[in-house]
Amino acid sequence: MRTAIALMAGLLLASTFGLDTSGGFSSRAGETWDEVATKPGEPDSQPASQPASQPTTEPSSQPSTQSAESQPTSQAASEPASQPAEPEDLYFALVGGIIHPVSGSDLRGATILSKNGRIIEIGHRVEIPEDAERLDVKGFHVYPGLIACEGRGIVGSNPPEDSTNVFGTILRLANAGGITTVFTRSNSAKASYGNIENIPLRSDLFESIRVNSPQKKRELREKLEQARDYLRQMEIFTRAKAEGDEDAKKPDDPKGLEQAMKLIKKERTAYVSANQKQELIFLADLASEFGIEIVIYGAQEGWSVADRLGRAGIKAIVVPRRQSGSDPRLNQPTGNNIENASILYEHGVAIAITTRGSGISLVGLAGADMQHIPMEAAFAVRGGLPESAAIEAITLGAARILGIDDRVGSIEVGKDADFIVTDGLLLDFYTSVQWTIVNGDVVYNKEDESLFAHIRPRTPTTQPATYKFWPRPFKHQPPPEPGAATRRP
Amino acid sequence: MNRLFATLIVFAICFVGNFAKANDVPAHRFAIEAGKILTMDDADTIINNGILLVSDGKIEAIGKQGDIAIPDGYEVVDHRTGWLVPGLVDCHNHIAGSLSDLNDGVYLTNPGLRTLDTVEPRNENLENALSGGVTTVLLIPGSGNNMSGFGTITKTFGNDVDAMVMRSPGSLKIAQAGNPERYWYRVGRRFMNWNLRQTLTKAQKYHDDWADYEKGATPDDPGYDIVWNDLRGLFDGQFPVSVHTQIYQVYMSTITMLRDHFGLDVVTDHSTFDSYKLAPLIKERNMYAIVGPRQFHFDRYDRTINGCAARFAEQGVTRLGINTDAPVIAQEDLAYQATMACWYGWNDHYAAIKGLTRIPAESLGVIDRVGSLEAGKDADFGLWTGSPVDPRSVCNMTMVDGHVAYDKQVKRRTR
Numbered sequence: 001m002r003t004a005i006a007l008m009a010g011l012l013l014a015s016t017f018g019l020d021t022s023g024g025f026s027s028r029a030g031e032t033w034d035e036v037a038t039k040p041g042e043p044d045s046q047p048a049s050q051p052a053s054q055p056t057t058e059p060s061s062q063p064s065t066q067s068a069e070s071q072p073t074s075q076a077a078s079e080p081a082s083q084p085a086e087p088e089d090l091y092f093a094l095v096g097g098i099i100h101p102v103s104g105s106d107l108r109g110a111t112i113l114s115k116n117g118r119i120i121e122i123g124h125r126v127e128i129p130e131d132a133e134r135l136d137v138k139g140f141h142v143y144p145g146l147i148a149c150e151g152r153g154i155v156g157s158n159p160p161e162d163s164t165n166v167f168g169t170i171l172r173l174a175n176a177g178g179i180t181t182v183f184t185r186s187n188s189a190k191a192s193y194g195n196i197e198n199i200p201l202r203s204d205l206f207e208s209i210r211v212n213s214p215q216k217k218r219e220l221r222e223k224l225e226q227a228r229d230y231l232r233q234m235e236i237f238t239r240a241k242a243e244g245d246e247d248a249k250k251p252d253d254p255k256g257l258e259q260a261m262k263l264i265k266k267e268r269t270a271y272v273s274a275n276q277k278q279e280l281i282f283l284a285d286l287a288s289e290f291g292i293e294i295v296i297y298g299a300q301e302g303w304s305v306a307d308r309l310g311r312a313g314i315k316a317i318v319v320p321r322r323q324s325g326s327d328p329r330l331n332q333p334t335g336n337n338i339e340n341a342s343i344l345y346e347h348g349v350a351i352a353i354t355t356r357g358s359g360i361s362l363v364g365l366a367g368a369d370m371q372h373i374p375m376e377a378a379f380a381v382r383g384g385l386p387e388s389a390a391i392e393a394i395t396l397g398a399a400r401i402l403g404i405d406d407r408v409g410s411i412e413v414g415k416d417a418d419f420i421v422t423d424g425l426l427l428d429f430y431t432s433v434q435w436t437i438v439n440g441d442v443v444y445n446k447e448d449e450s451l452f453a454h455i456r457p458r459t460p461t462t463q464p465a466t467y468k469f470w471p472r473p474f475k476h477q478p479p480p481e482p483g484a485a486t487r488r489p
Numbered sequence: 490m491n492r493l494f495a496t497l498i499v500f501a502i503c504f505v506g507n508f509a510k511a512n513d514v515p516a517h518r519f520a521i522e523a524g525k526i527l528t529m530d531d532a533d534t535i536i537n538n539g540i541l542l543v544s545d546g547k548i549e550a551i552g553k554q555g556d557i558a559i560p561d562g563y564e565v566v567d568h569r570t571g572w573l574v575p576g577l578v579d580c581h582n583h584i585a586g587s588l589s590d591l592n593d594g595v596y597l598t599n600p601g602l603r604t605l606d607t608v609e610p611r612n613e614n615l616e617n618a619l620s621g622g623v624t625t626v627l628l629i630p631g632s633g634n635n636m637s638g639f640g641t642i643t644k645t646f647g648n649d650v651d652a653m654v655m656r657s658p659g660s661l662k663i664a665q666a667g668n669p670e671r672y673w674y675r676v677g678r679r680f681m682n683w684n685l686r687q688t689l690t691k692a693q694k695y696h697d698d699w700a701d702y703e704k705g706a707t708p709d710d711p712g713y714d715i716v717w718n719d720l721r722g723l724f725d726g727q728f729p730v731s732v733h734t735q736i737y738q739v740y741m742s743t744i745t746m747l748r749d750h751f752g753l754d755v756v757t758d759h760s761t762f763d764s765y766k767l768a769p770l771i772k773e774r775n776m777y778a779i780v781g782p783r784q785f786h787f788d789r790y791d792r793t794i795n796g797c798a799a800r801f802a803e804q805g806v807t808r809l810g811i812n813t814d815a816p817v818i819a820q821e822d823l824a825y826q827a828t829m830a831c832w833y834g835w836n837d838h839y840a841a842i843k844g845l846t847r848i849p850a851e852s853l854g855v856i857d858r859v860g861s862l863e864a865g866k867d868a869d870f871g872l873w874t875g876s877p878v879d880p881r882s883v884c885n886m887t888m889v890d891g892h893v894a895y896d897k898q899v900k901r902r903t904r
Contacts (some may be wrong), residue, residue: 133579151644323819325613362795363817366829375828378880387881429828429879430836449794455799455834 047369072335091115091132092417092440097142099425102396103410109138114417117198117439122413135442138423140434143391143449145180145418147398148191149317149354149372150297154182160189161199173360175436175444176452177371178426180418181399181408185271188404190276190418192438205403206271206295207259220260224290227260269293275300275324277334284312295401300324300336305345310347317352318344320380341393342384352398353390362411378427391426423458434458510868517542517891520563522554523573523872529847529861533839541573543868546891550864568885574842575862576624576869577823577877578849578891579813580660580731580779581758584820585628585653587641597673599689601719602638604628608650614820618645619895621870622819622884623876625655625850632664632733633672635681636688639719640866642730642853644869645820645893646887655855661723662754664733666745682742687725689751690719727841729754729853737784740764748774756852758812762786764904765800772805778850780844781812784829797834802840809840810848824877829876841878 015301093438099107099122112119114273129321132175148154154174156163165171165302174182174191181201182191185208190239192198205348210216240248274280275298284305287294296302299316302309311314318341326335331483337343344351355376357369367375377390385393417440432452436444447458526539528551540557542549550557560567584589586607592814593602597630602715608614608628617627629640639658647653661672695717730753734743740757744767748755752856755776757764761783771778780798787794799811811827813820815884835841850860858867868891875882887895 106613286750316550323617323821325617328613362787364785366784366788366833367822372829372832375825375832375880381881382883427881429832430838432832454793455796 004261010342023227041229053345055071088131089115090117090128090440092125092187092437093134094127094131094142094437095128095134095136095419096138097421099142099411100391101411102144102392111415112142112411112419114440117417117441119411119415119417121414133440133442134433135421136439139427141422141431142411143178143420143422143426144395145408145420145436145438146178146373146394147181147183147351147352147402147409148174148179148373148396149402150358151179151184151191151354151370153180153186153359154179154191154370155189155199157184157186158260159203160184160187161196164189164196164199166196166199168196169362172444172449172451173362173371175377175438176449177360177363177373178420178422178433178436178444180371180420180436181400181404182439183402188402190438192441195438195441195443196273198441199441201407202402202404205269207262207268209259209263209270211272211274211282216489217279221286223257223260224264224286224292227257227264228290230254230257231261231264239257263292264290266291266293271295271297273297277301277304280305281308281315284314286307287312287314291464294374298322299344300340301334301461302349303337303340304333306343306347307348309349311343315350316344317354317398317401318380319354319356320376320383320385321356323356338379338383340383341380342392344387345385345393350397350401351393351403353380353393354398355359362453374426374431375429378429381427390427423456429455432456492748493533502725514757517543517730517893518560518563519566519868519888519891520559521566521568521872522623522871523568523572524570526551526573526862527575527842527846528863529575529843530863536613538569540571541862541870543888543891546868548862548864548866551862556582566872566886567788568620570874572843572873572875572877572882573862574622574873574877575846575860576861576887577622577644577845578853578855579627579812579815579820579823580625580627580756580810580849580853582626582628582815582820584612584618584646584815585609585632585641586832587612587627588614588816590642591631592672593630593788594633594672595655597634597669597676598636598684599630599634599638600636600661600716602630602693603657604630604639604641605650605654608641608643608653608654610647610649613815615645618815618820618823619887619889620884620897620900621823622877622892623820623885624819624871624887624889625855626815626870627659627731627849627853629660629662632662634770635664635669637664637682639728642855645888646889652890655858656728658728658851659718660729660731661720662731662733663747666736666739667733677714678739678742679687682746686746686750689720690716691745693724693751696721696799698819707887723753726754729756731756731758735759735761735764737763737766741768741770741788744770744774744776748776754854759783759814760796760801763788764799765795765804768801768804768806769799775808777810777848778809779812779849779852780830781826782814782818784826785833794833796830796835797833798830798841798844799836802835802837802864807840808848810844811841812849827878828880829880831871838878840874842876 022394023455094112096109099110110122110124113121154170171191171193175193179191182189188201190198190201209220230251237248237250263270270292274283280302283294295315297317299318300322302316320338321340322336324336341351353376355370355373360371361369364403373394377394380390381387396409399405406416419437420433421435422431422433434446435442447453521541524535528534538554541551586604587609589605626645627640627642631639636826640660640662641657642655642659643653655749669676669681698711702711732743734740734757741877743757756779758776758779760780763786779800783795785796798809811830811900813823813826818826824845827845831841844852847860850856859869869889871884872886873884874884885897
């Protein structure tokens with residue numbers, strides 16, 4: 001029943017905001033979001049007095065070029081019988097928690113009010129609309145939802161809204177582990193149990209490059225050089241043309257340089273998996289020389305060249321506890337170091353932290369997969385990273401690297417209502433996630449879900465502490481004296 | 490000529506000096522001041538603002554700061570902001586030796602093969618183990634064979650095998666179900682149980698015959714047999730049997746066959762999947778359940794995620810330890826395994842640390858030397874910035890036999 005409501009709510013949301021189910025999150029869609037965000041600023045103190053149909057009018061007030069994309073709106077409009085025509089504003093209030101917004105200082109006992117999945121007000125004197133869904137979390141801690149970088153198998157990747165099993169146990173476990181956003185190398189998507197409409201986030205940021213062989217390095221550099229030359233010549237040509245030079249020769253059309261052009265123009269960010277010092281130095285030089293944006297996944301030996309990475313403005317997604325040994329043949333620092341994250345942080349490299357295993361495993365080898373992202377951040381603290389920076393590296397810092405910090409990563413007015421409510425400080429090993437909220441929908445409630453409900457139950461239960469595994473009272477003979485039973489058959 | 494001779498002598502002295510055993514070099518005397526000392530002794534003493542004196546590789550004294558004066562000639566280690574924790578003990582390890590000869594798969598049953606022959610001092614994995622505060626491990630053969638030989642209890646630090654090894658045989662390794670089914674052609678659980686029964690029955694008969702002969706109860710010399718002779722210590726209680734056992738019915742046969750029928754001193758390694766359903770039997774027999782490397786079991790029928798250690802603990806099993814099965818879980822992550830056990834519901838922080846130190850040492854029968862901090866015991870401990878179970882804590886220094894085996898300031902290999 002709850003999921004049905006959630007689905008309906010999601011549909012409503014989709015129809016109100018129109019565009020975002022169509023997959024690619026275009027910049028136009030972004031504008032709409034921003035407008036909706038800025039809207040509620042003034043009048044939301046009396047939300048009941050707002051015209052109920054206001055959000056739907058906003059997308060239609062956009063330029064008409066949009067109509068080709070906004071199919072969900074037209075679909076929703078064509079089904080007036082099944083859906084009530086008046087879309088209601090959905091309010092969600094998280095009341096009384098200890099809020100750690102990551103982007104600012106903590107607020108004790110404050111209220112977060114969100115409308116249609118976006119935060120509209122945070123404070124101690126928030127007026128909560130009567131029809132708002134309320135969740136009282138007094139005494140609990142509220143953090144922004146965690147971002148799982150390089151997550152596999154939690155949401156699908158191609159495209160996520162079509163290839164995700166939204167009723168899968170893995171997705172439930174991801175929400176239970178506090179994950180609300182997953183980055184799968186090609187896409188960023190929401191992890192939202194039972195709700196497809198919440199999923200899409202951003203898919204147009206990264207271009208994958210490879211530097212794991214001398215040949216690939218050479219090819220990459222050549223292409224970037226060609227692209228840079230072409231752009232320069234094109235500029236010379238257009239300038240000459242503008243000055244009336246009829247003899248100006250147009251440069252040849254570039255072939256196979258699409259990726260390089262996007263990188264040079266900074267339309268895209270290069271995404272590369274690299275760990276060795278050699279590769280990292282190469283990438284740092286590349287970033288300095290061509291001015292391209294680079295995100296490195298891995299960067300195990302980054303601690304040995306952190307200053308160069310920092311100067312080149314490299315961003316890194318690191319695994320603090322990679323545990324690859326040093327190479328004894330080389331008389332220089334090699335291999336991973338648990339201080340990697342903190343050394344990179346000290347040198348100004350933007351870092352995100354992710355776990356050693358990508359995805360969530362039910363095999364039972366605990367502690368290495370994405371169920372425990374905060375524990376991985378705790379290992380970065382072991383290596384010297386400040387706790388606040390470690391928390392930032394799994395929330396806002398990661399969102400910045402993935403280019404989705406306009407929507408997720410911190411608790412701020414205008415951002416998506418993605419929170420986790422925990423029963424303790426995030427990096428403590430006795431802390432578990434009690435509620436997970438995505439776009440203002442409660443997608444995980446520890447007490448309602450059998451998976452973890454019995455582990456440190458939230459409310460004192462009347463059940464006996466021990467679990468009854470035996471279907472009947474366990475009666476058997478007392479054990480014989482060791483070895484006495486059948487010596488000398 | 491004389492000069493050449495003198496040079497040679499100098500070289501020879503250098504040579505001898507370099508290759509001297511770790512325990513031959515006179516250990517420093519240390520006075521370690523710590524903010525909190527977890528002694529892990531019988532009385533569960535915790536000393537705040539404590540001091541610990543080390544001499545000759547042993548703990549000389551332990552007590553409150555101020556109660557014990559620091560004698561002359563002791564190097565003072567100031568660790569007054571951190572914790573002093575006994576060296577961690579892992580009773581399921583494969584990395585103290587060369588990893589290549591884990592499973593000699595010549596026979597399904599190999600009583601007699603010793604890991605003592607494979608111990609490799611100062612290997613990379615042991616250096617990492619020291620950075621995680623692990624000082625004692627039981628190096629056992631792999632689980633590819635039904636009965637795969639004798640393990641070795643060894644320290645993680647020492648320049649040669651003699652300096653490291655505490656006891657050999659440390660235990661007999663038996664693997665019930667699981668891996669032998671994969672390594673061998675058409676070997677199933679029923680056959681393996683039969684195989685163990687007949688092997689151990691023969692060994693037991695040999696032992697009883699010899700015991701009778703030695704007591705003078707019978708004049709007949711039973712005859713010497715190298716295979717069965719190696720297993721005599723098992724029935725004398727000289728060493729326990731480490732059983733690779735997990736899953737309900739396998740765990741049940743471990744308890745009923747090896748413990749009840751043969752009366753062996755059984756340490757159940759792994760104890761994972763749904764083994765915790767047999768916790769009442771473990772509790773009744775006061776057996777040791779050592780959990781790991783899996784730490785949770787997803788029960789598909791009632792859709793719960795059960796912490797293995799947590800389920801044992803809540804049914805009253807107190808002899809509960811943690812192991813890694815290194816390299817399945819890296820040896821330095823031993824403490825993190827306990828963290829995970831706690832996360833999945835073992836809500837007793839102190840018991841978790843006990844399950845890393847005292848409990849495994851007890852289960853192997855080496856509690857007289859390691860596993861707790863008491864006067865007269867080996868000076869094996871880690872200087873942590875906090876609880877070893879908290880992943881945010883760092884082990885700053887590890888001492889083994891009174892030697893600084895790992896110092897973060899010298900070698901920043903904190904992993």
